[in-house]
Amino acid sequence: MNPNKALWEKGDFTEIAALMRQSGEAVVASLGIKIPIRVLDLGSGDGTTAVPLANLGANVTGIDIAKNLVDAGNRRAKQLGLSRLSFQEGDASNLEGVDDHSFDLTLTVFGAMFAPKPFDVAKEMVRVTKPGGRIVMGNWIPNDSTSFVSQLLKISSSFMPPPPEGFISPMTWGVDTHIIERFAQAGVPKERISMMKDTYHFISPDKNPTQLVDSFRRFYGPTMNAYEAAEKTGKVEELHQQLLQLATAQNKGTNGSTSIPATFLRVTVSL
Ligand SMILES: C[S@@+](CC[C@H](N)C(=O)[O-])C[C@H]1O[C@@H](n2cnc3c(N)ncnc32)[C@H](O)[C@@H]1O
Numbered sequence: 001m002n003p004n005k006a007l008w009e010k011g012d013f014t015e016i017a018a019l020m021r022q023s024g025e026a027v028v029a030s031l032g033i034k035i036p037i038r039v040l041d042l043g044s045g046d047g048t049t050a051v052p053l054a055n056l057g058a059n060v061t062g063i064d065i066a067k068n069l070v071d072a073g074n075r076r077a078k079q080l081g082l083s084r085l086s087f088q089e090g091d092a093s094n095l096e097g098v099d100d101h102s103f104d105l106t107l108t109v110f111g112a113m114f115a116p117k118p119f120d121v122a123k124e125m126v127r128v129t130k131p132g133g134r135i136v137m138g139n140w141i142p143n144d145s146t147s148f149v150s151q152l153l154k155i156s157s158s159f160m161p162p163p164p165e166g167f168i169s170p171m172t173w174g175v176d177t178h179i180i181e182r183f184a185q186a187g188v189p190k191e192r193i194s195m196m197k198d199t200y201h202f203i204s205p206d207k208n209p210t211q212l213v214d215s216f217r218r219f220y221g222p223t224m225n226a227y228e229a230a231e232k233t234g235k236v237e238e239l240h241q242q243l244l245q246l247a248t249a250q251n252k253g254t255n256g257s258t259s260i261p262a263t264f265l266r267v268t269v270s271l
Pocket of ligand 1: 043090112
């Protein structure tokens with residue numbers, strides 16, 4: 001089994017995505033979508049950004065490596081009566097079967113950053129996007145204390161065995177020099193790339209930070225793996241306390257609610 005696929009099929013990311021819907025809508029609202037438009041949502045999950053795009057009238061294809069999330073996305077599209085939105089399985093590192101220059105916009109919010117072979121990912125995104133079109137990426141930022149998920153993943157991986165040789169951290173997509181190098185190899189000069197910091201919010205009116213950490217522990221593949229590894233080394237309590245401390249310190253919600261702002265790097269590539 002492909003370990004990248006296994007990681008994301010392991011839990012149920014829809015439970016985490018439910019906390020991210022408002023920011024998904026805000027990102028889409030900020031894109032200046034003009035109809036007609038064909039959009040690829042890469043690493044789409046169950047449609048946090050794909051659904052609002054389709055609601056605006058875009059024709060949207062969601063591609064995701066996890067079958068359970070593709071199925072969940074297609075269920076949502078059907079329930080919402082969104083015939084211009086469909087999800088299919090695929091790997092951002094190799095979008096075989098997707099024609100060159102198919103999309104006006106390729107959007108990937110915390111999606112393609114998790115695919116292995118980042119140079120291939122950049123090449124594939126450029127290949128399937130039309131000349132004159134755009135690629136927009138949302139990427140977590142390494143070693144940034146306000147980038148909640150990057151901190152959560154940093155803590156999680158510190159309880160895991162070292163990754164296999166040659167593993168490239170997804171967090172490198174949050175570093176400008178790597179982004180420029182990857183798109184340069186795909187034929188895009190750095191003048192066509194802009195980057196800015198933006199904020200996503202993890203919001204739950206009825207979950208406090210302890211319950212939020214519990215959701216990550218039960219449903220988010222990377223955190224599930226960290227708890228399993230910590231179980232073997234007798235460090236579960238240490239891991240749990242570190243994650244609780246992180247979520248509690250970053251929470252702005254009151255009265256048992258959660259609202260955690262999380263900084264990310266928004267990358268726009270104009271082709
Ligand atoms: C953090 S989730 C984000 C999902 C969605 N974009 C959202 O904002 O709710 C990461 C997503 O990337 C997908 N993913 C990971 N590796 C992938 C790959 N190689 N190709 C396509 N999708 C991938 C996962 O299955 C998961 O749905």
